[in-house]
Structures are given as C-alpha cells and as structure tokens.
Amino acid sequence: MNGFAVFLRKELREQFKTSRIVIVAAVFLFFGFCTPLLIKYMPEILELAGPSGMTIEMLPPTSGQALAEYAGTMSQVGVLVAVLMAMGAVAREVESGTAVLVLSKPVGRLAFIIAKLTAGSFNFMVAVALGGLACFGYTFILFGDAAAMGFLWQNLLLWLFLVFCMSVTLFFSSLMKNSLAAGGLAVGVIILLSAVSVLPWVGRVLPGTLISWGNRLAMGIPGQSEWWAVTGALGLSALCVWLTWVTLRRKEL
C-alpha cells in the first residue's frame, strides 16, 4: 500500500481544515444532548401539546429508553451523514482532476481508498464518542442512572454500522461519475439491506442487526449475541473496499 501514511495524513488534515470533523461531531453532540431531554420530558410535552381534557397514560421514561432512542436516531441521521461524507470522496476527486494528479505519483490506488475510509472512520469515532458521552452524561444527570457498559457496546456497534455505510458509499462513489447518484444508490442499498435484516438467518449476518443488538444491550434486555452481524459488517465493508479498488483500477482517470 504505497503512500497510505501520506494519504492518511492528508485526509486527516482535510477533515480539520474543511471543518468536516467539527460538523459531524456537532451533529452527534446535538442529538446526544437533545435526546435524553426529549425522552425525559416527553410526557409533559405531549400533555401540553394535546387537546385540553385529554389524558395520555404513559409509563415513566427510563434511562435505557433515552440511550436506545439516541442510538436509533443516530443510526438514521448517522447514515445520512456517512453517505454525505463519502459520496463525493472518489467521484469528486476523479471529476475535478485531483485524483489524476495524485495517482500519477508512485502510490497505490488501494492506499488512496483505504486512507479515505480510515480518516472517515476516525471522524465518526470522534463524533460517536463525543455524542455518546454527551448523551450518557445528560441521561445520568436527568435519570440518575444509566447502563455504562451496554451503552458503550451500543456505540461501538453504531460506529461499526456507520463504517459499513461509508464503505458502501465509497464503492458507489468510485462507480458513478456523479456524487449525488453515488449517494442515492448507497442510501438505496443500505435501506434494502436493513429491510432484509428482518428475515431469519439471512438477517442475522447483515449489518442492520447491529443496531437492534446495540439497543438491547443499552436497555439491558437479555438476548442472543449477534457476532455474525459483526462478522458480516466487517466482511461486507472489506468487500466494498475491494470492489472500490477494482473499480478505481479500471477507471479512466
């Protein structure tokens, strides 16, 4: 992987110089702070918003609900952010001509791709950590308790799911000339895989299962470990990187 370290340094610097890391972290922090607040005061909000005289019976919200709701929200918002971040990663560089300039040096195209995925994964690691810390801290303050280990696992699984989403998007970014088309196709495939995740057997190896497993861990609900989904996410991510490399190698720059 000629040039991986150089590309990675450049990608990481780009995350900071273009404020991408700040923007992604800000999105996660926003939901990290808002979600526990929303869950805590949902009964009061509904009471105030509902027609006068109407009574809504709700169980008191729990810290587990707040943490699961945060992960659920971030599994959707996070996917959009991951797709937005990665959809132009290759397509834009090929279109603008920066790819031809840097890939005419003694470097490998695999290094070019993996550096992008690694920097994006780092960006999400920072964002997921900050958002998770904000959510956990605020949940603890509002509810008085929160399952730290379960939430930690939930965030790790969320991060892995987002890395998978970025890998899928990277592949389409190398395949398509247009960033928007790449993003649209990536969202379509991710939704399709999430829909298929409800199927028995097949669903257990698909990355969508990571989110439901994470929710169970955060809420302390006993259940089966979903290590096949972890393997599936890692395997499919690796497959996407390989496909991206094959596509980029064949691409006319």
Added chain:
Amino acid sequence: MPAIKCENLTKIYGSRAALDGLTLEVPERSIFGFLGPNGAGKTTTIRLLMGMSRPSAGRAWVGGREVVPDAPDMRRRTGYLPDVPNFYNWMTAAEFMQFVGELHQMPPAENRVRAAELLDLVGLSGEKKRIGGYSRGMKQRLGLAQALQNKPDVLFLDEPCSALDPMGRRDVLNLILHLRQTTTVFMSTHILSDVERVCDSLAIVDKGRLLATSSVEELRSRYVRSAFEIELDAAPDALAVSLQGQPWVVTAEKTEFSNRVSGLRVLASDVDEAQRSLPRLIAEAGLGLARLELTMPSLEDIFVKLVSGEKSP
C-alpha cells in the same frame, strides 16, 4: 534506448478511435512536441503513457519500463502536468509541494528544499493564500512545479502554456529549455510557436492518427515547396513564357505582392537548377530584378497542410 516508445498504441471509446495505432520513439534528453488540433488525441496519448488509461491495443514503454496501471517504479521517475491541473483547494502551494514530495517518498529535508526552489522558480514562493484562491495561470505554474518535484527523468506536459499570459509563457518555455540536458520532455500543445521555440523533434497528430514525426528542421525541409518569389520592375509575361519551356519548372504563376509589385511565384522541382537559371532567364527577358527569394514554409504552413490532408511534394 528511447526514453518513450509506443507500438501501435490505440484507444477506442465506443466506436470512435481517440488514438489509432500510434507508433513513435522519443530519444532521451530531448524536448518532444506532440502537436495537434483540439481533439486530436494528445491528452489520451499522455494518459496512456502515464498508465492512467488502458490502451485498447498496443504497448508503450517509458524509461525502458513497460507502462502498466499502478506502476510505482515508472512513476517514481516521471513527472506529469495534466491539461487542467486541479489541486486540493484547502492547501497552500507549499503544503501541496510538500505532499507531492511525500508521495514520492523524498527525505523531508530534501523535499522542503526542492519545494522551495521550485516555487521560487515558478514565481509562487511566499504565496500564503490557499490554492482555492489561485488564478488559472497560478495553478498552471504550480502544476509545473509539482511535476518537477521528484527531478523526473521523463516529464509529460499536457498543454503547459495554455493558461498563461505572454510573460508566464516565456518563463515556462525557458524553464523547459533548461531541462534539456537532464530530462526528456514530452509536451503536447497546439501552439506552434512554442514547438518551434523549444522542441528538438515533434509529431503531428490529428483525429487520433500520426501524420508526421521528425525534427523540426527535417520536417521543414521535407515539406519545403521549393517556391521562388520573384519581384520584377515590369510585367512578367515574357519571363512566364520562357519558364514554361524549362524542365525544372512545376508551375509559374503571375502574382501581385503586398507592395503591389507584380511578379511570379515559381514552384521548382530542382532547387539548385532554379537558383542557377532564374537570374539568367530574367536577364534574357529584359526585366529588372527587384527581389528573388526561396521561401521556406513555417511550421504553421506544414501543420495546416498536414491536418487538412495535403501531401508533401
């Protein structure tokens, strides 16, 4: 061993041949002009030679190594300036040069010194603003600097002067001239005066096909028309009649030159014989000679003749 060699290099997009069986050799440490109108296949050729595009047929060698995709060894010894160079807009010129040196695995100290030298050479030293704020000409100059960062043996320049003002063009051409002793330069262009000024040899391509390749002087002599312009002090009718009987005369046309002086344009098959006989024939016709000149075609004349399909005499 030639620095660049192509054998039947072909690139087909759909049903259109962007490059059709290009075969040529470029000697080491020469400046080679690759000349052609827009859409002739110049950029396609350079991208094939850099391994950025796969040929539909044929093979190519650069620096003795066969061109294949992902060939780090070959690229370590080559430099490349694309036709429209684009950069990471958030970087400064110095940062980009540093980055390029790192991609070439240059030692940090050497990388810094080389980057500073080249930025100075292209007039961008001390430029602090980000590349996103650069003009097209500044980007072109930075493109040239980055192509030289690794001291390449073979340098590919795709339209290096296309975005430059006259001063910038002069500087870049001087820089290319200075590379002659150390580097093989393969330069595509459609600016004929640039080729005449710096190139040792050239190839002319059109619609993907090679029309001619030789040194600039060889090409001139090959396409020299052996045309004489004769300005006389009176009507040239008598001389025109006597020329009709000469075996070395191809055509003799009456013409009026820009200063409204009448005369003849004579196309000769034997230049030496024409040079010996013409003064005598003019004297025999009782005419006074104002000017007798053997005209040489410009590279532009040859280029236009070749791409419009005319053959050499």
